[in-house]
Amino acid sequence: MKVSIITAVYNRVETISHTLESVLEQTHPDIEYIVVDGMSNDGTESIVSRYSDRIDRQVREKDQGIYDALNKGIRMASGDVVGLLHADDFFAHRDVVANIVQEFSEDHSTMGVYGDLVYVDCHEPTRRVRRWKSGDYEVSKYRWGWMPPHPTVYFRRECYLRHGLFRDDFHFAADYELLLRMMLVNRVPMRYIPQTLVCMRVGGLSNASFSNRMQANREDAKAWTVNGLRPPWALRLLKPMRKIYQYF
Template sequence: MGLKITIITATWNSAATLEDTLRSVKEQSYADIEHIIIDGASTDDTLKIADRFPHIAKICSEKDNGIYDAMNKGIALATGDIIGILNSDDVLADNRVIERIAARFEDAGIDAVYGDLVFVDRNDLSRIKRVWKAGSYRYGQLYRGWMPPHPTVYVRRGCYERFGLFNIDYKVAADYDMLIRLLLINRIALAYIPAVLIRMRTGGVSTGSFSRRFSINKEDRLVWENNKISPRWYTLYCKPLYKVKQFLFPALQWRWLSYRRRNRG
């Protein structure tokens, strides 16, 4: 019997981009997907758009305490073996993404997987602006500023049950806190899928400005302190520097990733 994959999408006045997101899930080759929409009481056409997609298993619309609260609500409702988060302005990169993720989880020793991500033009999803090639994970890399692209991370539901949900006290760094807890403190088994799994629009909440980068850095420091572990003196300086290579020759990087995907099937 195959694995059920739960995808959680948090929305709030997301009408401008949501249809692309939902279609990317609807068109997946993998059959056993539970798609949950957690809406923060939108006042635009978000819910009307969601209603047009019968593949959606559950829609919950009510006031919440931010995106991480919405993610936690989705995890609480999830019945899948594996849980992933798909932002309402992101799309799955192609129709075999969930198939690849499910295949990797056939190894019972794997607790979570992740892959590569490309940043795309807000109005043209085929136009690549940045490439985030994550590479393979080795324990301790978070000390050197490494991060997997969080939108590509899929986790066994049991990990959330054992190690906790997103900490909603953080406004921008709850995903970083989650990864610190899962990878450094609890040392779950993480596997890399060498393929682009997500296309993320630039200019959204997740791609941010300088002021948001300052807020992230401030909260990143709190993450280490609150988890009672100490980063290296260079850890929080290396974290933003890791992203520099995303801007280098994105067209060439994308061609290489596409070539590799075609030859791996």
Template sequence: MLISLITPAYNSARTISDTLLSVNGQTYREVEHIIVDGLSTDGTLEVVERVDEGKGALCPVCRKVVCGKDEGLYDAMNKGIRMAAGEVVGILNSDDFFTAPDVLEKVAEAFEEDETLEAVYGDIHYVYPEDLTKCVRYYSSRVFRCWLMRLGFMPAHPSFYVRRSCYERLGLYKTDYRICADFELLLRYLFVHRIRVRYLPMDFVTMRMGGVSTSGLSACLQIMKEHLRAFRENNIYTNRFILSLRYAYKVLEFVKR
């Protein structure tokens, strides 16, 4: 079974080598990796070329690079998904990397064991850019239930792997969201259409802190605004008070190691 990985990239020269090496180090061998570069000017593509010239990869990755102007992160994701040949598709951002070498192997096993399964998800953790070995926040999807989406919860999006047929049937990311198109898509897939999913109890991805969704008060306000919009567009009732309840839980995700 072919798994397609989509990596949106823009001026990611400082981080994308970790992403690529973690893909190369996967024990699963049927991988298509599509990098969608938004015309980087910092040497991102040169880094990709250097990594591809290196030897010793466990996984013989079929890597494709697409360059061109896009309308942002979610537009880049959609471009990659439209190109994907894999039966299963996942997103791996250019400043993130796989936590373990057997992540894709476990994903493939789950789908191969159950042909009716439409998606899987698991856990992720966050690190500061200056110390990639120390976990500062652990985001577990273990407790996730569909009804919790009314409070603004969702499974860890970087751990979400879904059959390509779901994208074809239920639609792609809405590109006019600035931060929360991933939440809207998961709300649509999991809460509205109730696709068949399974939680895999493992840490999929290591994420660097400092992305647009972890950028302080302004990001929180934008997330609230876009969550309310996502519920409205999918005809699901919620309100600001209900959505604010999740912040008490989020404090517990920050850990000291």
């Protein structure tokens, strides 16, 4: 089974090599690696170029943000399964992709899989800050602020062809909207892998400032309305409150 992995990067000179190596060290033999660089100017390009003979497809051009870059990568992907690994993230171990493939292979009706994610210190990535434990999926969970960590989610490519890519009218919560659309609206059959798949350095676009967080909250509600659903009345409280349990 061929797996396409997409990394979108812009000015991540300090972390990109760790991300690249964590993909290239995976034990699964059939990986298509796609790197989309939004014209970095901090030395990222020179680091990526060192791995060019092991990266299947590279794009270096201006984009409209991370979701636009990810959409470019998804459109280029030719794998049976597509996943994302951001430029600040890395796989938890060398068998992550192999384990994901095993889940798809065991049940051919499975259209997506997801797992757990660990947040690590940006300067000391071996130090865990908190853990996002997903748990088994139930449709009702979305109404209580649940979502899986999107860097751990892998869909069959046909899901994107059938249900669409990231929406370009979202700036902070396009990942939430896409997962809501896939899992709740279209009921894509999912399987949960009860293990840590990805480590993410603390930070992120939606958490970068209070104003960004407020905008992300508004987009969380918008994710429901654009899909013809009424957002839960307490969504703005329930979704952030779920993070509290990640510290214990």
